[in-house]
Each structure stands twice: as C-alpha cells, then as structure tokens.
Amino acid sequence: MSGKGGNKQGKKQGGSKGGKQHELAITTRAEDYPKWYQDVVRFGELAEPAKVVKGCMVIRPHGYAIWEKIQRDLDARFKNTGHRNAYFPLLVPQSFIMKEAEHIEGFAPELAVVTHAGGQELEEPYVIRPTSETIIGHFFAKWIDSHRDLPLKINQWANVMRWELRTRMFLRTTEFLWQEGHTAHATHEEAIEETLQMLHVYGDFAEEVLAVPVTRGIKTASERFAGALETYCIEAWMQDGKALQAGTSHDLGQNFGKAFDVKFQNEAGDLEHVWQTSWGVSTRLIGGLVMTHSDDDGLVLPPRVAPIHAAIIPIFRKAHEKERVMEAAERLKEQLSAIDIAPERARYRDFLEVVIDDRDMRPGAKFYDWERRGVPMRIELGPKDLDKGQVCMKMRVDTPACSGKQFLPEAEFLGSVRQRLLDYQDALLAAAKARRAANTVTLDTWEEFEATFAGDESKFAWCHWDGTAETEAAIKDKTKVTIRCVPLEGQGPAAEPGTCIFSGKPSKQRVLMAKAY
Amino acid sequence: MSGKGGNKQGKKQGGSKGGKQHELAITTRAEDYPKWYQDVVRFGELAEPAKVVKGCMVIRPHGYAIWEKIQRDLDARFKNTGHRNAYFPLLVPQSFIMKEAEHIEGFAPELAVVTHAGGQELEEPYVIRPTSETIIGHFFAKWIDSHRDLPLKINQWANVMRWELRTRMFLRTTEFLWQEGHTAHATHEEAIEETLQMLHVYGDFAEEVLAVPVTRGIKTASERFAGALETYCIEAWMQDGKALQAGTSHDLGQNFGKAFDVKFQNEAGDLEHVWQTSWGVSTRLIGGLVMTHSDDDGLVLPPRVAPIHAAIIPIFRKAHEKERVMEAAERLKEQLSAIDIAPERARYRDFLEVVIDDRDMRPGAKFYDWERRGVPMRIELGPKDLDKGQVCMKMRVDTPACSGKQFLPEAEFLGSVRQRLLDYQDALLAAAKARRAANTVTLDTWEEFEATFAGDESKFAWCHWDGTAETEAAIKDKTKVTIRCVPLEGQGPAAEPGTCIFSGKPSKQRVLMAKAY
Incomplete structure (x- = not known):
C-alpha cells in the first residue's frame, strides 16, 4: 500500500498472518456449507471466534x-x-x-x-x-x-x-x-x-x-x-x-x-x-x-456496504516502471475517492474507498486476496495501460452488464464508475432474487414436503397450514421445518383457501416454511 | 412542532413532563455549583441518574x-x-x-x-x-x-x-x-x-x-x-x-x-x-x-456539537395569521436545513438541524425552553416580520459579533447564517479561553498557594515542584490539590528553573496544579 493514513489499512489486511491464509483454500459450498461459511468469514477477515469468552x-x-x-x-x-x-x-x-x-x-x-x-x-x-x-x-x-x-x-x-x-x-x-x-x-x-x-x-x-x-x-x-x-x-x-x-x-x-x-x-x-x-x-x-452473495472464492459485497470499493493493483516489472505506475495509481485513487455514491435522499456522504496494493507479491496473489474480501472492483494498472490511457477493471462477480476484464479509456471509466457500482448493486439483488426464486416451491402433499426437506435439505416452501400449534409442532418435530411467517399481502402467493399439508384440515392461506438458522 | 418525522422530537422535548420544569429555576453557579451542574444536565434533558442501577x-x-x-x-x-x-x-x-x-x-x-x-x-x-x-x-x-x-x-x-x-x-x-x-x-x-x-x-x-x-x-x-x-x-x-x-x-x-x-x-x-x-x-x-460554556440560564452549546442549531418560534395572535406564519416557518426551515456547516476537510455532512416550535405556549416560555437546551440560534417569526421580509434572530449567548436581537432581511440572513454559526463557535472558544486566563495564576509562595486553594476554591496554578512523589502527596493531603500535568512545550510558562512551592527544593519547570474532578 502507499499513501498516508487510511491506506495503511491495506498493509494490515495483507500482512504476514493474512499471507499464510493464501495457501489455504476456501471449502466449497457443495463440500461443506457450514465450513464454507466459516471460511468466508475468516478469510474475509470479518470476524473470528473469541474462544476465551464463551460464544463471543x-x-x-x-x-x-x-x-x-x-x-x-x-x-x-x-x-x-x-x-x-x-x-x-x-x-x-x-x-x-x-x-x-x-x-x-x-x-x-x-x-x-x-x-x-x-x-x-x-x-x-x-x-x-x-x-x-x-x-x-x-x-x-x-x-x-x-x-x-x-x-x-x-x-x-x-x-x-x-x-x-x-x-x-x-x-x-x-x-x-x-x-x-x-x-x-x-x-x-x-x-x-x-x-x-x-x-x-x-x-x-x-x-x-x-x-x-x-x-x-x-x-x-x-x-x-x-x-x-x-x-x-x-x-x-x-x-x-x-x-x-x-x-x-x-x-x-x-x-x-x-x-x-x-x-x-x-x-x-x-x-x-x-x-x-x-x-x-x-x-x-x-x-x-x-x-x-458469497461464492466459493469468498466474500461478495454490494457497494453500499462494502468498506472498500476498489483495489488498484499496480503492475510493473522494472524499477523505472514502478515510479510511473505508482504515480498514476495515486492520481487515480484520488479521483475515485472524490466520487460520492450516497443515494440522493442521504444526509451522509459515501465516498469511494480505494486502496492501492503495492505489497511485494505476485499480482495473481493480490487478486485472490481482494476477491476474498469481497471488494466489488479490481483495477489493474500497468505501463501498457498508461501508454494507451486506459484502465483495466473487473468486477468481483460477473453480471450481465459487466463480465470479465474491461479495458476502458480513463475518462470513460471515471465518468461511469459510479453507475457501474450502482448497477453492480442492482445485479447482486437480481441474482439473489433469482436464486431464491429457483429454490422456492409450492407444495401440496406431505410426500413432496418430506422429499423437499429430506436430510439437511431445505427450500422456501409455500404450504397450507391449518393454523394450529399442534400441527406446527408436529411438522417441526418430524422435519425440523418451521413456519417462517404468515406473509403480508403481496409477499407470497395470493391468499386462497386450501387444505393443510400435514393434517388435511382447512387452511386460509399458504405460509412460508423452511428450516432456519 | 409541525412537519413530519424529525419535527416530532420537539413535542417530546416540550411535553408535559418538560413543562413541569418550567416552574423550576436553575440553581445559580454562585449559589451551589454542583447543584447548578446537575440542574443544567437535567433541565437540558441531557441525562438523568438511573438510580435503579448503581452509579449509572x-x-x-x-x-x-x-x-x-x-x-x-x-x-x-x-x-x-x-x-x-x-x-x-x-x-x-x-x-x-x-x-x-x-x-x-x-x-x-x-x-x-x-x-x-x-x-x-x-x-x-x-x-x-x-x-x-x-x-x-x-x-x-x-x-x-x-x-x-x-x-x-x-x-x-x-x-x-x-x-x-x-x-x-x-x-x-x-x-x-x-x-x-x-x-x-x-x-x-x-x-x-x-x-x-x-x-x-x-x-x-x-x-x-x-x-x-x-x-x-x-x-x-x-x-x-x-x-x-x-x-x-x-x-x-x-x-x-x-x-x-x-x-x-x-x-x-x-x-x-x-x-x-x-x-x-x-x-x-x-x-x-x-x-x-x-x-x-x-x-x-x-x-x-x-x-x-453553560451559564445560569442553562446549557450553552457550540454549533459543531449542537443537536439542534436553530429553533423557529412562530408568533401569531389570530387564526388567519397562524397559517401564514407557519407556512413561512416551514419554508425557512427547509432552506436552513439545506445548509451544511461541516468543515472543508470533513467526509461527512453537517446539515443544520432546525425545529419549529408550534406548541400551545407563550413565546416567552418557549424562548426559555430552548435556552435551557443550549440551542445556538433562536428565530422569531411573526406577521410583521413577514410584511417586512425580515427575520428576527438572537444567539443563545451574546458575542462581540452578535449581541441581542437582530432584524435582518431574509436573504441576508440566509446568506450569513453559516458564517454566523461558525463565528459563534469561535466566540465561545475565545470566551472560554478568556475565563480560563482570568482564573489562571502563577504562584511562588506557599501562603499564596494556601490562599488560592482555601476551602472549596480552585484555580489553574502554575507552580514549581521538586519532582518527588512525597511533595506531591503532601500537597494533595493538605489542600486536595493535584498536579494536573507537566506541560508540553508551549502549553504553559516557558520552562525555567525555580524552587518548589512546598519544599523549597530545586525545580526544573512549573507544573499545572488544581483541584480536579
């Protein structure tokens, strides 16, 4: 990292203890979901168990x-x-x-x-x-x-x-x-x-x-x-x-x-x-x-809650290149840091937070590192980019609007970066909604219900329920599934009567059922 | 109060329990200083003792x-x-x-x-x-x-x-x-x-x-x-x-x-x-x-930490006046609320917080109420002011730049309000420095020292000290006075040798002595 004050945080984030973690892969979701979650939190340096204080x-x-x-x-x-x-x-x-x-x-x-x-x-x-x-x-x-x-x-x-x-x-x-x-x-x-x-x-x-x-x-x-x-x-x-x-x-x-x-x-x-x-x-x-939002590469953060919006990775081989690239990186950082992405209504400011990663490491290892921290935007800056007056950028997650590396004239990049981040925010929400939709089912028989929630499996299931605590308890007892909520209007399928998935008794509307944290 | 959301706080501040306090006067500093402090905190609605939880x-x-x-x-x-x-x-x-x-x-x-x-x-x-x-x-x-x-x-x-x-x-x-x-x-x-x-x-x-x-x-x-x-x-x-x-x-x-x-x-x-x-x-x-900063009328707050910067008191006698005055008050509030007094360097916003006090009370009681809360600026707005296109304002504490009520054309007022508040901020610091200077003494004899700190009295006293814990303890024991600090360079009298005020032994520089909280 370079620059004053705030930049130093980068050093901490990529310090030697962090360095050790580079060799450790994140467990995949398919392999072991709870372990994946722990790894994402740990390698993203969000938190760690206190151990010496129970459960903290x-x-x-x-x-x-x-x-x-x-x-x-x-x-x-x-x-x-x-x-x-x-x-x-x-x-x-x-x-x-x-x-x-x-x-x-x-x-x-x-x-x-x-x-x-x-x-x-x-x-x-x-x-x-x-x-x-x-x-x-x-x-x-x-x-x-x-x-x-x-x-x-x-x-x-x-x-x-x-x-x-x-x-x-x-x-x-x-x-x-x-x-x-x-x-x-x-x-x-x-x-x-x-x-x-x-x-x-x-x-x-x-x-x-x-x-x-x-x-x-x-x-x-x-x-x-x-x-x-x-x-x-x-x-x-x-x-x-x-x-x-x-x-x-x-x-x-x-x-x-x-x-x-x-x-x-x-x-x-x-x-x-x-x-x-x-x-x-x-x-x-x-x-x-x-x-x-996170994936098997680690944390994914929407820009509105991301502590760091962009990581600039200077690319150079020779000493004389370094000075030129670092100067350009500092200039770019300064320009980006003046961009405010707070919503119109906000009475606060939300300036872009940008780090320059000048650690003595291979660029690939740096990419990996910032990915794990969920930083929405990565910027690579090398002598060739400077010669061409361009910026090479990539979003943490591919979206329909921005997939893979993009090479953009610097002015165009600076003029569009705010909107790119807001589009990325929207794309993450859309992707999350799509995943949820793909994993939401409407169930009408107890056989379907048992199959849906077999073993550790869970989905969002809209089911009829007879409204009694007995049925609720019996379902939980048999399947660990709980009634998450009776939806407000417009939050689930339109309310229409049916018969309870468990008891077969009359029901007024479907409720949301799932296993839960 | 009028308007939505944020304004409702005013109602709370001036509710019936608050109303009861109008009849209670703040103890003066001269009368009982610790009681004055309690009263300022209590009537300013800053805090109250929890009682049911010891010392909280x-x-x-x-x-x-x-x-x-x-x-x-x-x-x-x-x-x-x-x-x-x-x-x-x-x-x-x-x-x-x-x-x-x-x-x-x-x-x-x-x-x-x-x-x-x-x-x-x-x-x-x-x-x-x-x-x-x-x-x-x-x-x-x-x-x-x-x-x-x-x-x-x-x-x-x-x-x-x-x-x-x-x-x-x-x-x-x-x-x-x-x-x-x-x-x-x-x-x-x-x-x-x-x-x-x-x-x-x-x-x-x-x-x-x-x-x-x-x-x-x-x-x-x-x-x-x-x-x-x-x-x-x-x-x-x-x-x-x-x-x-x-x-x-x-x-x-x-x-x-x-x-x-x-x-x-x-x-x-x-x-x-x-x-x-x-x-x-x-x-x-x-x-x-x-x-x-506070005085015998209650809390005084510098604008940079004041939760409310200005209270608008609508003045009217007849129903038809009310509507006109309230409309003007709302408009003025909106204009003031768009003014940001954050320092240049700040990456946060500090918009003016303004309340309109439309409670069913005499204007005088309202003035009194906002004074006790330390609100820096009071604005009176009546039909006559509207006719003249003017604003009547008064700062909580008179300063050299702004003393008593000021009648200003509305545009001039709006154009100058930011600077007025910053000047008020500076004036409060200057006044505090002047009071401290008037109560800071340089003492050279033990007789002077004992006189200065007789009874409950205290001042800021620059005195020579021999550097030993024994002398420090003896002074504290006899007078309750402690060494507040050995000043950093430029923070007290220039360092020059002398003799300890208590022991008469050699001393390298004066230290700051006072009774303390």
Missing part, C-alpha cells in the same frame, strides 16, 4: 466497517421516521426481568448475571441486558404523564447478551451488537402502524442496501417475541435453502405498560396504559449478507 | 445526540490517522486482568463480576471490561507475527464499567461510553510518536469542535494509567476553577506485550515484544462541555 466473537476491522455502514444507513432511516437515539444501562435489576410473565420464560435461561461488584457481593444481582424492554419501560413510566408526551419514539444502539449453547459467528453469538427501537403510543392502532412501518424500514433497507431479498410476514404464536402480542419479521433465503430471520418488529400491546405501570392521561382526562412497540436488527445481518 | 445514568436523546456528533468527528480524525474500528468482547476472563501487575492494582477494586450465566455457575468468572488492554493484547498476540504486521492500529467504540463509589452524571459513572484506541508498533520511538499524535488529535478536537480550551501535558507517576510507562493528558478548566482530565493517551511500553506475549519477528529475524499505546475519551467530555 471479535469483529475484525473489515467486518466492523460493514457494521458501520449498516448503522449509518439504518440510523438515517430511523431519524427520518421521527426516532431519536438514547442510551440506557447495560445492567438490569434481576427483579425487572421477572415483571412480565412471558418475558421471564423467554429470557431467564439465557441470562448472564453480575453478582459481585466493587469487591462486594451485591444485595440484588444485575443481569446483562438480553434486550431492554424492562429497563426502558421503567424510564418510560417516569417520562410519560400525558397524551402530549406521546408518541415517544426511542432507539438504542447497544451490545446485548444471551447465553446461547450453540453459537456461530454473526448468526448467533452470546454477545452481539444491535439496535433496539422502543416506542410508546396512545392507541393500539398507532402502535400497530409503527410496528409495520419499522418492518418496512427493515425490509427496504435489506433490499436496497444489503441487496438481500426478504419476505415480510407475521410470526406464529410459538415464534413470537417473549411478551409481544404479535411479531412481524423479515425472512431471508440463504444459499443452503435455510431461512434467516433478519429483523423483527413487535407489537407489545400493553403488556410492558402494565408490568411497569406506564400510564398517560388521555384527552378526556382518564388514565390509560400506553401501547408499546419494539424492533431490532443485529450484527446477524452480516451473516445474512455473507450467505446471500 | 440514562443518556437522554438530547445528550446522546451530542455524543453522536462527538463520535462522528473523532472517528473521522481516527480514520484520517490510519486507524480502523473493531469490536472485542464485553466480558474479560478474570485471569486476564491479573496478568499485568500494575493493571490489577489499578482496576481490581472497581470490577463488576459475572459469576453465573445460562443458569449455571461459571468455572471462571468474567469481569465486565473496565478497559480492554488485556483482551485486546490476547488477540494482538494472535494477529502479529512479523514486522510486516506492524503497526497495528485499532480503535473500539464501546461501553465500559468501573464500580466507582461516588458518581456524577457524565463526569464519573459506573458504566460509561467511550472509545479506546489500541496500537502495536515495532519500536518505542514509533509508539511514543503515536501516543503524542493521538494526544494532539484529542486536543485539537476539544478546541475546534467542543470549543473547550485544554492544556496538553504529561501525568506524574502517581496519576499514570495502571500499566503505562507514561500517560499524556488534556486538562480542561471548569468554571468552578477545578480541572477536568478530558482525555488520556498512554505509552504502554512493552508491559502488555510481555504480559500477553505479543511478539514479532523484526527485519533481522529476531523475536521482540511489541511496543503498545492506548488512548481514550469518553462521555465525560459532555460533562466538560457543559461546565465550560
């Missing part, structure tokens, strides 16, 4: 930079919809968790408990927040008196902890980073409207920024958040056919309002409990991003 | 928005100097803290300990990170092999916990938010250079963004970070004459490198321990910001 991971710079881009875009969407950020304590009095009956049942087994502090045993233990409905409910009660204090719309970016037995980087870790929105409203109607609004914020974000197509729907009672009346979700399709719950939005009704006595005086002067919502997405999104 | 606070939206602005600007400075963000586990194995002898001594008494998780007692307890040198040292050892892996320059934005006995919002809380930089280098020179670079990043940020003048210097051995060879600091002067340590940067030498066996192969092929640094600032900066 270290999010490495390349992975954290993706999280920062996720945060920036989502945060702007939250603010556009009238939410403000705040910060509540990490520790929650143990008694708080016990105030909402279903909440206890859902979270008690997963709590990490602080029993000692400042050299003494505590009178009442604290738990590390698994989620913050309880502690925030406590403060809402202090802040809300009147209908004039409503709606109250808060979001928090924070770490939370759930002591899970089986963990997997990004997808399920004991500590994870997330945002949790918490709002209070005067009417149930308004709370439902908020719940749905935030579900669509998540869905739009997933598709527009992560290029991850999602199905928007409602969870069945058994998959509902502990303490909610209704849980809405976005479900993404992973390349092994499994579903990933990528975000949830909960209509909490008055459950927490009653547990924490959050009351307001309505316009008529009567006291009522508030209607609440909560909604969250986490670093799990990065796991979904990885499993949606 | 809830950072309310107006306070958290300041932290977001701090983060955004600092983060850009960190990235410009070649650092990348990452995230390490919240929990640290208890044994890790015990690996560096001085580190144990410094932090063991303040630890919060997790002994149970997932319903079981843990084999080895975890502590909640009080700071992350140990866990990060562990990972540095895994990531560093060769001189080609160095320098490794990481930053983390995180929450940390130190079980303090006496807490005060923002200044000292058991949990706080901060950033901690951690770097590893091949040589001690390079580590020292990094330590100093980051000290100056902090110093420049404090002065340019927070408008808080600071003194840059070196801590004495007794005030050093537990495990460091040398601690550099920025010290800010508070309005009660006390000092606030606002940021620190540590030369860790090879102490943690040895404790966690972080070795690299140098160019000659020999194994050496790395040289490390760490540096941090926290939500404490918000406390310093409050105590630097």
